Amino acid sequence: MFTNTQQxxxxxxxxxxIAKDLTASLATxxxxxxxxxxxxxxxxxxxxxxxxxxxxxxxxxxGYGLTSAALSRRYRRRDHPRLDVxxxxxxxxxxxxxxxLADPFDGGLSAAPGPLHKVHACLxxxxxxGGDVVGxxxxxxxxxxRFDALDQRMLITLGALAGAALRTTTLIEALEKRVDHRGxxxxxxxxxxxxxxxxxxxxxSAAVAALRREIALVAASxxxxxxxxxxxxxxxxxxxxxxxxxxxxxxxxxxxxxxxxPLSIAESELFGHVAGAFTGATRDxxxxxxxxxxxxxxxxx
Ligand SMILES: Nc1ncnc2c1ncn2[C@@H]1O[C@H](COP(=O)(O)OP(=O)(O)OP(=O)(O)O)[C@@H](O)[C@H]1O
Ligand SMILES: [Mg+2]
Numbered sequence: 001m002f003t004n005t006q007q008x009x010x011x012x013x014x015x016x017x018i019a020k021d022l023t024a025s026l027a028t029x030x031x032x033x034x035x036x037x038x039x040x041x042x043x044x045x046x047x048x049x050x051x052x053x054x055x056x057x058x059x060x061x062x063g064y065g066l067t068s069a070a071l072s073r074r075y076r077r078r079d080h081p082r083l084d085v086x087x088x089x090x091x092x093x094x095x096x097x098x099x100x101l102a103d104p105f106d107g108g109l110s111a112a113p114g115p116l117h118k119v120h121a122c123l124x125x126x127x128x129x130g131g132d133v134v135g136x137x138x139x140x141x142x143x144x145x146r147f148d149a150l151d152q153r154m155l156i157t158l159g160a161l162a163g164a165a166l167r168t169t170t171l172i173e174a175l176e177k178r179v180d181h182r183g184x185x186x187x188x189x190x191x192x193x194x195x196x197x198x199x200x201x202x203x204x205s206a207a208v209a210a211l212r213r214e215i216a217l218v219a220a221s222x223x224x225x226x227x228x229x230x231x232x233x234x235x236x237x238x239x240x241x242x243x244x245x246x247x248x249x250x251x252x253x254x255x256x257x258x259x260x261x262p263l264s265i266a267e268s269e270l271f272g273h274v275a276g277a278f279t280g281a282t283r284d285x286x287x288x289x290x291x292x293x294x295x296x297x298x299x300x301x
Pocket of ligand 1: 230
Protein backbone atom coordinates (compact mmCIF):
# COMPACT_ATOMS: atom_id res chain seq x y z
CA MET A 1 0.00 0.00 0.00
CA PHE A 2 1.13 3.55 -0.64
CA THR A 3 0.97 6.00 2.21
CA ASN A 4 0.69 9.75 1.86
CA THR A 5 4.27 10.27 2.90
CA GLN A 6 5.62 8.00 0.16
CA GLN A 7 6.16 9.55 -3.26
CA UNK A 8 5.07 7.39 -6.16
CA UNK A 9 7.19 7.61 -9.29
CA UNK A 10 5.68 9.10 -12.48
CA UNK A 11 6.06 5.66 -14.11
CA UNK A 12 4.10 3.97 -11.36
CA UNK A 13 1.42 6.65 -11.55
CA UNK A 14 1.03 6.18 -15.31
CA UNK A 15 0.73 2.41 -14.83
CA UNK A 16 -1.80 2.90 -12.03
CA UNK A 17 -3.86 5.17 -14.27
CA ILE A 18 -4.10 2.41 -16.88
CA ALA A 19 -5.11 -0.09 -14.19
CA LYS A 20 -7.78 2.26 -12.82
CA ASP A 21 -9.23 2.86 -16.28
CA LEU A 22 -9.84 -0.88 -16.65
CA THR A 23 -12.87 -0.71 -14.38
CA ALA A 24 -13.96 2.85 -15.21
CA SER A 25 -16.97 3.35 -17.44
CA LEU A 26 -15.51 5.04 -20.49
CA ALA A 27 -16.38 5.30 -24.16
CA THR A 28 -14.25 3.09 -26.41
CA UNK A 29 -12.57 6.08 -28.06
CA UNK A 30 -11.65 7.58 -24.68
CA UNK A 31 -10.27 4.25 -23.47
CA UNK A 32 -7.77 4.05 -26.32
CA UNK A 33 -6.86 7.73 -26.09
CA UNK A 34 -6.20 7.50 -22.36
CA UNK A 35 -4.19 4.31 -22.77
CA UNK A 36 -1.99 5.97 -25.41
CA UNK A 37 -1.57 9.07 -23.25
CA UNK A 38 -0.29 6.84 -20.43
CA UNK A 39 2.03 5.05 -22.88
CA UNK A 40 3.51 8.42 -23.91
CA UNK A 41 4.15 9.28 -20.28
CA UNK A 42 6.10 6.02 -19.93
CA UNK A 43 7.91 5.91 -23.27
CA UNK A 44 9.39 9.09 -24.73
CA UNK A 45 8.73 8.59 -28.43
CA UNK A 46 7.82 10.26 -31.72
CA UNK A 47 5.08 7.77 -32.49
CA UNK A 48 3.14 5.04 -30.73
CA UNK A 49 0.50 2.65 -31.93
CA UNK A 50 -1.97 0.31 -30.29
CA UNK A 51 -2.90 -2.50 -32.63
CA UNK A 52 -5.51 -5.22 -32.30
CA UNK A 53 -4.82 -8.67 -33.73
CA UNK A 54 -7.62 -9.74 -36.06
CA UNK A 55 -6.76 -13.13 -37.56
CA UNK A 56 -3.37 -12.68 -39.25
CA UNK A 57 -3.59 -8.88 -39.40
CA UNK A 58 -2.84 -6.12 -36.96
CA UNK A 59 -5.30 -3.23 -37.06
CA UNK A 60 -4.43 0.15 -35.50
CA UNK A 61 -6.95 1.09 -32.81
CA UNK A 62 -5.27 4.31 -31.80
CA GLY A 63 -2.04 6.04 -32.61
CA TYR A 64 0.08 9.00 -31.76
CA GLY A 65 2.45 10.79 -34.13
CA LEU A 66 1.44 8.66 -37.11
CA THR A 67 0.02 9.84 -40.43
CA SER A 68 -3.61 9.03 -41.09
CA ALA A 69 -2.45 6.79 -43.95
CA ALA A 70 -0.36 4.75 -41.50
CA LEU A 71 -3.28 4.54 -39.06
CA SER A 72 -5.93 3.59 -41.57
CA ARG A 73 -4.25 0.52 -43.02
CA ARG A 74 -4.04 -3.05 -41.81
CA TYR A 75 -0.70 -4.77 -41.24
CA ARG A 76 -0.42 -8.36 -42.33
CA ARG A 77 1.97 -10.30 -40.09
CA ARG A 78 3.84 -11.99 -42.87
CA ASP A 79 4.39 -8.70 -44.74
CA HIS A 80 5.84 -7.04 -41.62
CA PRO A 81 8.50 -9.23 -40.02
CA ARG A 82 9.08 -6.77 -37.18
CA LEU A 83 5.47 -7.02 -36.11
CA ASP A 84 5.68 -10.79 -36.40
CA VAL A 85 8.78 -10.83 -34.17
CA UNK A 86 6.94 -8.66 -31.62
CA UNK A 87 3.89 -10.93 -31.62
CA UNK A 88 6.00 -14.06 -31.12
CA UNK A 89 8.27 -12.67 -28.40
CA UNK A 90 7.57 -13.49 -24.76
CA UNK A 91 8.90 -10.10 -23.67
CA UNK A 92 8.97 -6.56 -25.09
CA UNK A 93 11.44 -6.30 -27.97
CA UNK A 94 13.81 -3.42 -28.72
CA UNK A 95 15.15 -3.47 -32.28
CA UNK A 96 18.74 -2.44 -32.98
CA UNK A 97 19.05 0.71 -35.12
CA UNK A 98 20.78 -1.40 -37.80
CA UNK A 99 18.10 -4.10 -37.75
CA UNK A 100 17.68 -5.46 -41.29
CA LEU A 101 13.92 -5.82 -40.72
CA ALA A 102 11.99 -2.86 -42.18
CA ASP A 103 9.90 -0.88 -39.69
CA PRO A 104 6.19 -1.00 -40.53
CA PHE A 105 5.94 2.72 -39.81
CA ASP A 106 8.89 3.86 -41.95
CA GLY A 107 7.62 6.98 -43.75
CA GLY A 108 4.46 6.94 -41.62
CA LEU A 109 5.53 9.26 -38.83
CA SER A 110 3.88 12.68 -38.84
CA ALA A 111 7.21 14.22 -37.78
CA ALA A 112 8.98 12.62 -40.73
CA PRO A 113 6.60 11.50 -43.44
CA GLY A 114 7.95 10.19 -46.73
CA PRO A 115 9.77 7.07 -47.85
CA LEU A 116 13.29 8.46 -47.16
CA HIS A 117 12.74 8.82 -43.45
CA LYS A 118 13.61 5.73 -41.51
CA VAL A 119 12.64 5.05 -37.93
CA HIS A 120 15.77 4.75 -35.77
CA ALA A 121 14.56 3.34 -32.50
CA CYS A 122 11.71 0.93 -32.28
CA LEU A 123 10.20 -1.17 -29.57
CA UNK A 124 7.14 -3.30 -29.38
CA UNK A 125 5.39 -5.66 -27.05
CA UNK A 126 2.82 -8.32 -27.68
CA UNK A 127 -0.38 -7.74 -25.72
CA UNK A 128 -1.71 -10.90 -24.18
CA UNK A 129 -4.82 -11.68 -22.24
CA GLY A 130 -5.29 -15.04 -20.57
CA GLY A 131 -2.38 -16.47 -22.56
CA ASP A 132 -3.73 -15.35 -25.94
CA VAL A 133 -2.00 -12.67 -28.00
CA VAL A 134 -4.66 -9.99 -28.60
CA GLY A 135 -2.57 -7.21 -30.10
CA UNK A 136 0.63 -5.22 -30.03
CA UNK A 137 1.90 -1.94 -28.75
CA UNK A 138 4.67 -0.22 -30.69
CA UNK A 139 6.73 2.90 -30.11
CA UNK A 140 9.08 4.57 -32.59
CA UNK A 141 11.62 7.31 -32.41
CA UNK A 142 13.75 9.09 -34.99
CA UNK A 143 16.54 9.26 -32.44
CA UNK A 144 18.73 6.16 -32.21
CA UNK A 145 19.06 4.67 -28.74
CA ARG A 146 16.07 6.61 -27.41
CA PHE A 147 14.62 3.54 -25.71
CA ASP A 148 17.87 2.06 -24.36
CA ALA A 149 17.39 3.30 -20.81
CA LEU A 150 13.82 2.06 -20.41
CA ASP A 151 13.29 -0.48 -17.66
CA GLN A 152 12.33 -3.86 -19.10
CA ARG A 153 10.10 -4.70 -16.10
CA MET A 154 8.18 -1.48 -16.62
CA LEU A 155 7.64 -2.45 -20.28
CA ILE A 156 6.46 -5.92 -19.26
CA THR A 157 3.95 -4.40 -16.80
CA LEU A 158 2.80 -1.91 -19.41
CA GLY A 159 2.28 -4.73 -21.91
CA ALA A 160 0.22 -6.75 -19.43
CA LEU A 161 -2.00 -3.78 -18.52
CA ALA A 162 -2.42 -2.66 -22.12
CA GLY A 163 -3.39 -6.23 -23.05
CA ALA A 164 -6.10 -6.25 -20.40
CA ALA A 165 -7.28 -2.80 -21.54
CA LEU A 166 -7.47 -3.89 -25.17
CA ARG A 167 -9.40 -7.03 -24.24
CA THR A 168 -11.81 -5.09 -22.00
CA THR A 169 -12.48 -2.54 -24.72
CA THR A 170 -13.01 -5.26 -27.33
CA LEU A 171 -15.48 -7.06 -25.05
CA ILE A 172 -17.37 -3.86 -24.24
CA GLU A 173 -17.55 -3.01 -27.94
CA ALA A 174 -18.96 -6.47 -28.75
CA LEU A 175 -21.52 -6.21 -25.93
CA GLU A 176 -22.58 -2.73 -27.02
CA LYS A 177 -23.06 -3.97 -30.57
CA ARG A 178 -25.15 -6.89 -29.36
CA VAL A 179 -27.32 -4.72 -27.12
CA ASP A 180 -27.80 -2.26 -29.95
CA HIS A 181 -28.78 -5.06 -32.32
CA ARG A 182 -31.22 -6.61 -29.84
CA GLY A 183 -32.72 -3.19 -29.18
CA UNK A 184 -33.38 -2.67 -32.86
CA UNK A 185 -34.89 -6.15 -33.22
CA UNK A 186 -37.15 -5.50 -30.21
CA UNK A 187 -38.27 -2.14 -31.62
CA UNK A 188 -39.08 -3.76 -34.95
CA UNK A 189 -41.12 -6.51 -33.27
CA UNK A 190 -42.84 -3.92 -31.09
CA UNK A 191 -43.90 -1.85 -34.05
CA UNK A 192 -45.33 -4.90 -35.78
CA UNK A 193 -47.17 -5.94 -32.62
CA UNK A 194 -48.67 -2.46 -32.32
CA UNK A 195 -49.74 -2.48 -35.96
CA UNK A 196 -51.42 -5.88 -35.65
CA UNK A 197 -53.17 -5.15 -32.36
CA UNK A 198 -56.80 -4.48 -32.99
CA UNK A 199 -57.21 -1.47 -35.17
CA UNK A 200 -59.63 1.40 -34.95
CA UNK A 201 -62.46 1.69 -32.49
CA UNK A 202 -65.57 1.53 -34.62
CA UNK A 203 -68.84 3.26 -33.83
CA UNK A 204 -70.49 6.65 -34.14
CA SER A 205 -72.83 6.55 -31.14
CA ALA A 206 -72.60 9.17 -28.39
CA ALA A 207 -71.27 6.45 -26.05
CA VAL A 208 -68.40 5.54 -28.39
CA ALA A 209 -67.61 9.24 -28.94
CA ALA A 210 -67.48 9.72 -25.15
CA LEU A 211 -65.27 6.63 -24.86
CA ARG A 212 -62.83 8.09 -27.40
CA ARG A 213 -62.65 11.35 -25.45
CA GLU A 214 -62.02 9.50 -22.20
CA ILE A 215 -59.27 7.39 -23.80
CA ALA A 216 -57.56 10.55 -25.10
CA LEU A 217 -57.83 12.14 -21.65
CA VAL A 218 -56.32 9.25 -19.66
CA ALA A 219 -53.79 8.30 -22.36
CA ALA A 220 -52.02 11.64 -21.93
CA SER A 221 -51.52 10.90 -18.24
CA UNK A 222 -49.57 8.33 -16.26
CA UNK A 223 -52.68 7.47 -14.24
CA UNK A 224 -53.80 3.94 -13.50
CA UNK A 225 -56.79 3.16 -15.68
CA UNK A 226 -59.48 0.62 -14.85
CA UNK A 227 -61.34 -0.63 -17.90
CA UNK A 228 -64.62 -2.38 -17.13
CA UNK A 229 -67.34 -3.87 -19.30
CA UNK A 230 -69.05 -7.05 -20.28
CA UNK A 231 -67.26 -9.72 -22.21
CA UNK A 232 -66.52 -8.88 -25.85
CA UNK A 233 -67.19 -5.16 -25.57
CA UNK A 234 -63.64 -4.26 -26.52
CA UNK A 235 -61.75 -3.74 -23.24
CA UNK A 236 -58.51 -5.05 -24.74
CA UNK A 237 -58.97 -2.79 -27.74
CA UNK A 238 -59.39 0.16 -25.37
CA UNK A 239 -56.21 -0.80 -23.51
CA UNK A 240 -54.29 -0.78 -26.80
CA UNK A 241 -55.68 2.65 -27.61
CA UNK A 242 -54.76 4.00 -24.19
CA UNK A 243 -51.17 2.86 -24.78
CA UNK A 244 -51.13 3.94 -28.44
CA UNK A 245 -52.32 7.43 -27.56
CA UNK A 246 -49.87 7.87 -24.70
CA UNK A 247 -46.37 9.40 -24.66
CA UNK A 248 -45.21 5.82 -23.91
CA UNK A 249 -46.33 4.52 -27.30
CA UNK A 250 -42.78 3.78 -28.56
CA UNK A 251 -42.15 1.49 -25.62
CA UNK A 252 -43.79 -1.85 -24.96
CA UNK A 253 -47.35 -2.62 -23.99
CA UNK A 254 -46.91 -5.69 -21.80
CA UNK A 255 -49.98 -7.84 -21.65
CA UNK A 256 -50.43 -10.10 -18.62
CA UNK A 257 -53.35 -12.51 -18.65
CA UNK A 258 -53.91 -12.68 -14.91
CA UNK A 259 -56.57 -15.40 -15.19
CA UNK A 260 -53.93 -17.71 -16.63
CA UNK A 261 -51.40 -16.91 -13.89
CA PRO A 262 -51.32 -19.51 -11.09
CA LEU A 263 -50.95 -17.89 -7.67
CA SER A 264 -47.75 -19.82 -6.98
CA ILE A 265 -45.82 -18.12 -9.78
CA ALA A 266 -47.68 -14.79 -9.88
CA GLU A 267 -45.17 -13.03 -7.66
CA SER A 268 -42.13 -14.02 -9.68
CA GLU A 269 -43.91 -13.38 -13.00
CA LEU A 270 -44.90 -9.87 -11.95
CA PHE A 271 -41.92 -8.84 -9.88
CA GLY A 272 -39.15 -11.11 -11.19
CA HIS A 273 -36.59 -13.11 -9.30
CA VAL A 274 -32.87 -13.52 -8.92
CA ALA A 275 -30.95 -16.70 -9.69
CA GLY A 276 -31.23 -19.21 -6.85
CA ALA A 277 -34.37 -17.63 -5.35
CA PHE A 278 -36.07 -21.02 -5.65
CA THR A 279 -35.47 -24.43 -7.25
CA GLY A 280 -35.33 -23.94 -11.00
CA ALA A 281 -34.44 -20.24 -10.82
CA THR A 282 -31.21 -20.69 -12.74
CA ARG A 283 -30.79 -17.06 -13.76
CA ASP A 284 -32.04 -13.56 -12.95
CA UNK A 285 -35.37 -12.90 -14.55
CA UNK A 286 -37.07 -9.53 -14.88
CA UNK A 287 -40.72 -9.31 -13.87
CA UNK A 288 -43.47 -7.85 -16.04
CA UNK A 289 -43.41 -4.60 -14.06
CA UNK A 290 -39.73 -4.14 -14.82
CA UNK A 291 -40.09 -5.09 -18.49
CA UNK A 292 -43.00 -2.68 -18.90
CA UNK A 293 -41.06 0.17 -17.29
CA UNK A 294 -41.33 3.18 -19.56
CA UNK A 295 -44.24 1.61 -21.41
CA UNK A 296 -47.62 0.30 -20.27
CA UNK A 297 -48.47 -2.73 -18.18
CA UNK A 298 -51.85 -4.21 -19.10
CA UNK A 299 -53.20 -6.51 -16.40
CA UNK A 300 -56.00 -8.30 -18.22
CA UNK A 301 -58.78 -10.42 -16.77
N1 LIG B 1 -65.96 -0.52 -30.81
C1 LIG B 1 -65.29 -1.49 -31.41
N2 LIG B 1 -64.67 -1.23 -32.59
C2 LIG B 1 -63.98 -2.20 -33.21
N3 LIG B 1 -63.81 -3.46 -32.76
C3 LIG B 1 -64.40 -3.76 -31.60
C4 LIG B 1 -65.15 -2.80 -30.85
N4 LIG B 1 -65.60 -3.41 -29.73
C5 LIG B 1 -65.15 -4.68 -29.78
N5 LIG B 1 -64.41 -4.90 -30.88
C6 LIG B 1 -63.77 -6.17 -31.29
O1 LIG B 1 -64.41 -7.23 -30.60
C7 LIG B 1 -63.48 -8.22 -30.23
C8 LIG B 1 -63.49 -8.44 -28.74
O2 LIG B 1 -62.91 -7.31 -28.13
P1 LIG B 1 -61.93 -7.42 -26.88
O3 LIG B 1 -61.14 -8.66 -26.97
O4 LIG B 1 -61.21 -6.14 -26.78
O5 LIG B 1 -63.01 -7.53 -25.74
P2 LIG B 1 -62.86 -7.67 -24.21
O6 LIG B 1 -63.70 -6.62 -23.60
O7 LIG B 1 -61.43 -7.70 -23.83
O8 LIG B 1 -63.52 -9.07 -23.95
P3 LIG B 1 -63.27 -10.15 -22.82
O9 LIG B 1 -63.86 -9.61 -21.55
O10 LIG B 1 -63.98 -11.35 -23.32
O11 LIG B 1 -61.78 -10.34 -22.75
C9 LIG B 1 -62.11 -7.76 -30.71
O12 LIG B 1 -61.81 -8.37 -31.95
C10 LIG B 1 -62.31 -6.26 -30.85
O13 LIG B 1 -61.43 -5.72 -31.82
MG1 LIG C 1 -60.27 -9.14 -22.98
